[in-house]
Amino acid sequence: xxxxxxxxxxxxxxxxxxxxxxxxxxxxxxxxxxxxxxxxxxxxxxxxxxxxxxxxxxxxxxxxxxxxxxxxxxxxxxxxxxxxxxxxxxxxxxxxxxxxxxxxxxxxxxxxxxxxxxxxxxxxxxxxxxxxxxxxxxxxxxxxxxxxxxxxxxxxxxxxxxxxxxxxxxxxxxxxxxxxxxxxxxxxxxxxxxxxxxxxxxxxxxxxxxxxxxxxxxxxxxxxxxxxxxxxxxxxxxxxxxxxxxxxxxxxxxxxxxxxxxxxxxxxxxxxxxxxxxxxxxxxxxxxxxxxxxxxxxxxxxxxxxxxxxxxxxxxxxxxxxxxxxxxxxxxxxxxxxxxxxxxxxxxxxxxxxxxxxxxxxxxxxxxxxxxxxxxxxxxxxxxxxxxxxxxxxxxxxxxxxxxx
Amino acid sequence: xxxxxxxxxxxxxxxxxxxxxxxxxxxxxxxxxxxxxxxxxxxxxxxxxxxxxxxxxxxxxxxxxxxxxxxxxxxxxxxxxxxxxxxxxxxxxxxxxxxxxxxxxxxxxxxxxxxxxxxxxxxxxxxxxxxxxxxxxxxxxxxxxxxxxxxxxxxxxxxxxxxxxxxxxxxxxxxxxxxxxxxxxxxxxxxxxxxxxxxxxxxxxxxxxxxxxxxxxxxxxxxxxxxxxxxxxxxxxxxxxxxxxxxxxxxxxxxxxxxxxxxxxxxxxxxxxxxxxxxxxxxxxxxxxxxxxxxxxxxxxxxxxxxxxxxxxxxxxxxxxxxxxxxxxxxxxxxxxxxxxxxxxxxxxxxxxxxxxxxxxxxxxxx
Numbered sequence: 001x002x003x004x005x006x007x008x009x010x011x012x013x014x015x016x017x018x019x020x021x022x023x024x025x026x027x028x029x030x031x032x033x034x035x036x037x038x039x040x041x042x043x044x045x046x047x048x049x050x051x052x053x054x055x056x057x058x059x060x061x062x063x064x065x066x067x068x069x070x071x072x073x074x075x076x077x078x079x080x081x082x083x084x085x086x087x088x089x090x091x092x093x094x095x096x097x098x099x100x101x102x103x104x105x106x107x108x109x110x111x112x113x114x115x116x117x118x119x120x121x122x123x124x125x126x127x128x129x130x131x132x133x134x135x136x137x138x139x140x141x142x143x144x145x146x147x148x149x150x151x152x153x154x155x156x157x158x159x160x161x162x163x164x165x166x167x168x169x170x171x172x173x174x175x176x177x178x179x180x181x182x183x184x185x186x187x188x189x190x191x192x193x194x195x196x197x198x199x200x201x202x203x204x205x206x207x208x209x210x211x212x213x214x215x216x217x218x219x220x221x222x223x224x225x226x227x228x229x230x231x232x233x234x235x236x237x238x239x240x241x242x243x244x245x246x247x248x249x250x251x252x253x254x255x256x257x258x259x260x261x262x263x264x265x266x267x268x269x270x271x272x273x274x275x276x277x278x279x280x281x282x283x284x285x286x287x288x289x290x291x292x293x294x295x296x297x298x299x300x301x302x303x304x305x306x307x308x309x310x311x312x313x314x315x316x317x318x319x320x321x322x323x324x325x326x327x328x329x330x331x332x333x334x335x336x337x338x339x340x341x342x343x344x345x346x347x348x349x350x351x352x353x354x355x356x357x358x359x360x361x362x363x364x365x366x367x368x369x370x371x372x373x374x375x376x377x378x379x380x381x382x383x384x385x386x387x388x389x390x391x392x393x394x395x396x397x398x399x400x401x402x403x404x405x
Numbered sequence: 406x407x408x409x410x411x412x413x414x415x416x417x418x419x420x421x422x423x424x425x426x427x428x429x430x431x432x433x434x435x436x437x438x439x440x441x442x443x444x445x446x447x448x449x450x451x452x453x454x455x456x457x458x459x460x461x462x463x464x465x466x467x468x469x470x471x472x473x474x475x476x477x478x479x480x481x482x483x484x485x486x487x488x489x490x491x492x493x494x495x496x497x498x499x500x501x502x503x504x505x506x507x508x509x510x511x512x513x514x515x516x517x518x519x520x521x522x523x524x525x526x527x528x529x530x531x532x533x534x535x536x537x538x539x540x541x542x543x544x545x546x547x548x549x550x551x552x553x554x555x556x557x558x559x560x561x562x563x564x565x566x567x568x569x570x571x572x573x574x575x576x577x578x579x580x581x582x583x584x585x586x587x588x589x590x591x592x593x594x595x596x597x598x599x600x601x602x603x604x605x606x607x608x609x610x611x612x613x614x615x616x617x618x619x620x621x622x623x624x625x626x627x628x629x630x631x632x633x634x635x636x637x638x639x640x641x642x643x644x645x646x647x648x649x650x651x652x653x654x655x656x657x658x659x660x661x662x663x664x665x666x667x668x669x670x671x672x673x674x675x676x677x678x679x680x681x682x683x684x685x686x687x688x689x690x691x692x693x694x695x696x697x698x699x700x701x702x703x704x705x706x707x708x709x710x711x712x713x714x715x716x717x718x719x720x721x722x723x724x725x726x727x728x729x730x731x732x733x734x735x736x737x738x739x740x741x742x743x744x745x746x747x748x749x750x751x752x753x754x755x756x757x758x759x760x761x762x763x764x765x766x767x768x769x770x771x772x
Contacts, residue, residue: 096761231761276697276710277755280729283700284473290452291445291480306699312452 004162011119011131012138013149018116020146022166026085027112027147029399030073034109037141038064044133054126056099063385064106072110072387076395082402085112087168089398092118092182094174097234098126103385104171105148110387111398114147116163121152160185167191169398194397196235196390199351199372200322203238203379204339206357207248207256219356220263222380226354228272229383233327235390236352236382240321240332244339244361253335261311268308268329278328279307286312289324317344339365346370351390354379406431408516411716416524416687417744421737424688424746425465431716432466432724439722442484446472446722467693467702471712471725474670477505485510485720496553496669507670510720517673517717520689521560527687527744528663528677529564529629535590536565537583537628539599539608541572553669554600554634560672561598561631571599571608578611580621587623594627600634601664604653605644612656626658633665633675637754646682666751670723671715676749681741683748690715692749694734695727705734708752729755 005015027034045051045061052058062068077083089108093101101119108115119127131150138145153159164170164185172182175198183193203223213219227237241260245253289312309329314321317334322345336342339362342353346365350372355361356379365373374391377384387394411427419427437460439446450456453470463469476482483490489510496505509517522531538558545555562568569586573579587595599608615621630653636646644652646664653659666684667675674690686692693702694709703709711732718724731752740748 233761274698275756276731277729277757279697279700280473280475280710280727280755283727284475284479286452287449287472287476288479290449291476292448307697 009152011150017149021088021114029112030077035069039066041137057126060099083399086400089113089169090116090163090167091171095120098124116149199235201238201352202240203354204242206244207253209357210256216263224267226382231327239325243335274308282310282330285326319344346372348372352382354382406434420745429466433460435724439484443722471727474726478503483508494669508721513720520673524687533566534596535567536596539571539604541574542570543574597628597630601632602638623657628659629661631663674715679742685744686747
């Protein structure tokens, strides 16, 4: 065992931390101490001058502030029942998002678990900032040092095996292939995986609401943040814009689209840089989609001057459309009068629908059977993390109920 | 327009505007031909609004839609019925990668060969020379599925007599075989052909070892080396084209060295490096450097993505291709070597982008 632990780089905590975690039992979820600890960490992050350069870090710091934690506590904790953290949570974070591991850790802490977190091997400055402030915080809350171990290690199944054996819950981010790899390491009999697989997301824009929306610049910024900010490659990033016409004329719909893309283009033009290979990838995917599916009519956006924004109008939705996804500003577009038309793209791969308009427009769709769509949230908030995520109730999954009759 | 009309001309005899006129006619005809005969290609052209009317109005092949070369790895694109496919060529993708599949009928295959003869003869003359192939014999054995390496060797073999493989199937230099080859042709010009990396790894390095450890030196001062396949593998060893040339000259006296740029998707239309070190487009093909931001055409001196144009392909829609290589147009019609048309330089493969987002790269290392 020692040899295996020697292959690990410890960012926060030590091999002893990990060894001490087993069979200690979980803590009370959302206990006062963890609220104080996270709030302190949040302060230290926000106080660090470099945090201002990283909006993702700031957003996380706000998420673990006292007020937000209290709000979550109110939603999740049932004061009449007894709950404990499940024990040890082993988190495998995605390698190309900086702060995701911190959310996963905070979720584990809030639910009363000890946490082993494999952080991305890439040296993100955000991670340095978060780890440094966390270590500082833990100096003040020494009892919590034994609950947190942040590690880095290569693709090493022996290490995956050892850490998985300790886990009561294993949280796997990073998509299908990572899940397949990590699952080669067995878990204890009562342990289970929470898997965040490859997903895609959509956006629905109500034509009327958009035309009457006062601040189109804000709408564009929100949509930009939902998409381009993560190269349109987060599972929450909309891949398609569905225009909910619902009584609006074709001309009004066209006008709304023209305005929407023009405002978005202003954001893109100022902020987004594209690498040559991404431009080639976008053209490749557009042709692949067109080759296989004659009824789609891909058209290049006329409001955009270059490869950073590619729009492809489709005249029919089918289950294969989302096999042709691309990053870096590549959007399918579809117009409909009834959102039940989204059913073919609402399969199990569909995660989030970002919307602009009245969420009541989803009523017809939500009355149907569908295997995807875990979240319907306003555009601009698709990335807002919550303990109910990707269709999982993380609070329930990371805690254990004690029944006394 | 028939391809045979182009074959009437010498490969570097037309200036850019004359060439543009001819090629535009041929390439619009090819686009129309493939739209009529390849359903998938037609769908793709529909998606960008390319119609027969718009084709007739095109004044330059720079306006015609180009296909990313990767599509030939994802789709089977042919403009002839299956029965007419005479051979299928594949790119030499590394293990696990998907390979391009290129379908040739007799006509297209024959035009590829005729074109290559015309281009290469311009550099080495049309007399056959004894030929030393710097590769192993097994690479051309499976004639039904041609790899790029095999196709290159067979393509250049028509310029050679007494074709001899310098390497064994274990990729060892066949020292006795090479010695005997040189003895048989002492005093004659000899043609040598191989892939850049193979030449370096299995030929140059072995010659260097022989000289250092066994004091044996081979004399290739009568040799003309044509090599291609790219510098990607050599950049990790930090070998530049100049270094490559210098070291070969030092180890065996080889001084006539022509790199070429070409791809299995447009076999026949190779871009040969002239005496001034420039790659040249013949009248049978062209390069267009495209701005990665919007795919507009770059001028002389601007870096961009290379589109390659070939007037040959009739059996598959590969006449206008966007490569994943980066290059610079050096000039038109005015290379000091006297050849007309465009000349250019390859800068290498487009860098793979690191994409943010939660779908992972973790797994990539497992493959």
